[in-house]
Amino acid sequence: LVLSCIPGRTNLCSNPSVSTPKDLPPSVIRCSLDSLDLEGYITFHDVHNASKDFGNRYHLPPLAILHPRSVSDISTVMRHIVRSTSNLTVAARGHGHSLQGQALAHQGVVINMESLLPSHDIKIYKGKQPYVDVSGGELWINILRETLRYGLSPKSWTDYLHLTVGGTLSNAGISGQAFKHGPQINNVYQLEIVTGKGEVVTCSEKRNSELFQSVLGGLGQFGIITRARISLGPAPLTVKWIRALYSDFSAFSRDQEHLISKENAFDYVEGFVIINRTDILNNWRSSFTPNDSTEASQFKSDGKTLYCLEVVKYFNSEEANSMTQETEKLLSELSYIQSTLFSSEVPYIEFLDRVHIAEIKLRAKGVWEVPHPWLNLLIPKSRIFEFATKVFNNIVTSNHNGPILIYPVNQTKWNKHTSLITPNEDIFYLVAFLPSAVPKPSGESDLEYLLRQNQRVLSFCAEANLDVKQYLPHYETQKEWRSHFGNRWETFAKRKHKYDPLAVLAPGQRIFQRVS
Numbered sequence: 001l002v003l004s005c006i007p008g009r010t011n012l013c014s015n016p017s018v019s020t021p022k023d024l025p026p027s028v029i030r031c032s033l034d035s036l037d038l039e040g041y042i043t044f045h046d047v048h049n050a051s052k053d054f055g056n057r058y059h060l061p062p063l064a065i066l067h068p069r070s071v072s073d074i075s076t077v078m079r080h081i082v083r084s085t086s087n088l089t090v091a092a093r094g095h096g097h098s099l100q101g102q103a104l105a106h107q108g109v110v111i112n113m114e115s116l117l118p119s120h121d122i123k124i125y126k127g128k129q130p131y132v133d134v135s136g137g138e139l140w141i142n143i144l145r146e147t148l149r150y151g152l153s154p155k156s157w158t159d160y161l162h163l164t165v166g167g168t169l170s171n172a173g174i175s176g177q178a179f180k181h182g183p184q185i186n187n188v189y190q191l192e193i194v195t196g197k198g199e200v201v202t203c204s205e206k207r208n209s210e211l212f213q214s215v216l217g218g219l220g221q222f223g224i225i226t227r228a229r230i231s232l233g234p235a236p237l238t239v240k241w242i243r244a245l246y247s248d249f250s251a252f253s254r255d256q257e258h259l260i261s262k263e264n265a266f267d268y269v270e271g272f273v274i275i276n277r278t279d280i281l282n283n284w285r286s287s288f289t290p291n292d293s294t295e296a297s298q299f300k301s302d303g304k305t306l307y308c309l310e311v312v313k314y315f316n317s318e319e320a321n322s323m324t325q326e327t328e329k330l331l332s333e334l335s336y337i338q339s340t341l342f343s344s345e346v347p348y349i350e351f352l353d354r355v356h357i358a359e360i361k362l363r364a365k366g367v368w369e370v371p372h373p374w375l376n377l378l379i380p381k382s383r384i385f386e387f388a389t390k391v392f393n394n395i396v397t398s399n400h401n402g403p404i405l406i407y408p409v410n411q412t413k414w415n416k417h418t419s420l421i422t423p424n425e426d427i428f429y430l431v432a433f434l435p436s437a438v439p440k441p442s443g444e445s446d447l448e449y450l451l452r453q454n455q456r457v458l459s460f461c462a463e464a465n466l467d468v469k470q471y472l473p474h475y476e477t478q479k480e481w482r483s484h485f486g487n488r489w490e491t492f493a494k495r496k497h498k499y500d501p502l503a504v505l506a507p508g509q510r511i512f513q514r515v516s
């Protein structure tokens with residue numbers, strides 16, 4: 001079948017080491033890929049899912065999808081592509097939860113990392129410094145379930161766990177634990193990588209350290225993460241989950257910064273902005289209990305802009321009393337609106353997997369697979385007040401379309417040698433605008449409006465010179481990427497040339513052009 005697809009080209013199809021000229025039609029490239037000796041397989045149809053991502057705004061079909069069964073499958077395909085002159089690009093696809101096409105490869109090869117074996121082969125080491133060895137295509141939720149069986153857990157998370165290890169380590173993996181443990185990329189001991197040249201390399205802080213640091217937060221540019229060794233700590237059984245409101249941004253941010261500066265305060269610190277909403281406390285009552293029901297029922301948000309502090313303390317049942325005392329002491333140091341204090345106690349896994357519960361509800365309503373024009377920004381502490389005053393009062397006038405998260409992290413504890421780009425201050429804020437552009441009954445949606453709003457936020461940051469960095473960055477031109485990386489651009493580009501000289505990998509990031 002393969003050989004018959006291009007008459008007279010049988011040598012190309014039967015011998016994968018023979019180059020395929022770049023002006024050959026896709027059918028010949030398909031042929032040569034199809035003839036590779038793999039444990040897994042390559043498909044050229046059913047490419048619909050690999051053509052889009054969670055952002056649901058970019059639809060770019062690949063030529064082929066590799067379903068690898070082994071690391072050697074990935075290496076074989078990479079070597080084949082760099083030896084041929086077919087101009088193919090390759091995107092590792094984790095769970096496809098990127099927002100602007102970062103995991104797509106238009107007319108290239110998408111590697112479905114979740115099919116990489118040994119999938120669900122999660123090996124746990126319970127020594128002094130416990131860790132787990134997993135496939136790069138493993139979902140964090142599976143790692144959590146497995147490590148909990150041993151009373152252990154990774155320390156640093158994302159808010160949503162149905163993402164792959166390779167996908168989040170290519171960015172950073174930031175959530176409310178990052179002030180304490182750093183982002184996920186700072187909690188990795190070792191990686192196995194297939195580079196852009198098809199070489200399989202094991203790397204760590206001590207061994208091939210340049211590749212290790214490049215790949216972490218490296219936007220998929222230097223290699224494909226096929227295995228990762230992730231640091232673990234003791235897992236609590238339960239969490240105390242607390243929310244309280246502020247109407248004054250300065251008081252809110254002062255308290256958040258106070259909490260992240262304390263060693264043994266809370267285990268998770270986040271927050272979110274509420275703009276133009278009413279009845280917010282009543283919505284919480286389904287899962288949180290007010291500290292004082294009478295006072296809580298008298299609180300009226302009246303559409304004011306409010307800031308919600310969200311903190312969590314981990315505990316096991318025998319520590320319940322001391323946890324309550326410590327928590328009360330910590331809360332007494334804060335200046336939230338007293339009537340708005342709500343709390344609940346839930347199992348650790350339920351807290352960590354909280355966004356999935358929301359996902360199930362949104363899927364049931366058919367509003368999960370809609371466009372998501374998200375914008376994630378890292379803002380230096382010294383400029384956050386200016387940002388909040390302008391953006392939450394003048395630019396973003398409601399958060400009906402989705403949450404707006406805001407919380408500080410202290411990067412003095414972060415490893416600064418990864419590829420992640422952050423503002424140049426010890427403390428910065430993550431501000432995440434996470435709207436869904438749900439189509440209205442009329443068929444219209446707020447997508448264009450939300451995109452314009454994002455643009456206004458970005459323009460304000462640029463005009464006010466806030467030294468803001470995008471997280472999960474997206475730019476259209478290399479000039480913008482150079483500005484994103486600043487004085488680290490030369491190093492990033494040099495490493496790209498070293499590990500992926502033909503710029504085959506992760507074309508959806510739009511940083512480098514494939515070299516012909």
Ligand code: FAD
Binds near residue numbers: 509
């Ligand atoms: P994909 O979208 O499949 O891939 C992302 C990028 O990584 C692509 O460029 C891809 O080519 C590359 N890549 C994928 N796998 C590999 C690999 N094995 N080796 C090398 N490169 C690879 N992020 C946070 O930090 N904190 C959060 O709290 C958070 N919450 C989120 C909640 C939701 C609902 C969603 C949709 C996203 C959230 N994110 C969060 C963003 C998320 O971490 C990134 O979008 C991440 O890349 C998604 O992982 P994925 O497995 O879907 O990756």
